[in-house]
Amino acid sequence: RRFGRSLHGEAVVSTQSTGGDLISQQLIEERGKEHQVERTVRSVAVGTVYIAPFVTFIYNFADKLFGPSLALKAALRKMAVIAMFSPLTSAGYIAVNNLFQGKPVSETLQKWRYDLPTIVLNGYKVWLPTHFFLLTVVPLRHRMFISNFVGVLWTGYLTYAANKAISPENLDKQGTQDEGH
Helix, strand or coil: CCCHHHHHHHHHHHHHHHHHHHHHHHHCCCCCCHCHHHHHHHHHHHHHHHHHHHHHHHHHHHHHHHHHCCCCHHHHHHHHHHHHHHHHHHHHHHHHHHHCCCHHHHHHHHHHHHHHHHHHHHHHHHHHHHHHHHHCCHHHHHHHHHHHHHHHHHHHHHHHHHHHHHHHHHHHHHHHHHHHH
């Protein structure tokens, strides 16, 4: 059973990672035939070696912190998990993605400084309402499907944000602020 559940989990992560990167490259970036297969493979690898184990840790931690989930307790637990761990999940995604690309730590630190706040805020905008909707309106049997669907879309955004260059405007803006201090 445990092996079967773990295979299901890996299949979901692979599907979200693959689907998300396809959305990013084909719909957002409009790459067409210039699709970067190695980036899609990297997205699946980041999802498998970082996101899946980290999210599993988060939910086990939340279960210990909040106890068994009942309706209101489950909603509070979910909101707390999102609020507490979204920054770590997004920062880790960027770090592991950059590590797999062989980028220097300094580039990861820049990405965190300039892009991470926007990524985290966008994550809150997506996941807090999604889970509120799931926990208050959607029947239990449909929650996983909707959550996975939103997960694919979110992964599309996350892989786009993690792989795009830091915009020169952000660097210029920050350079101006740094000079003023």
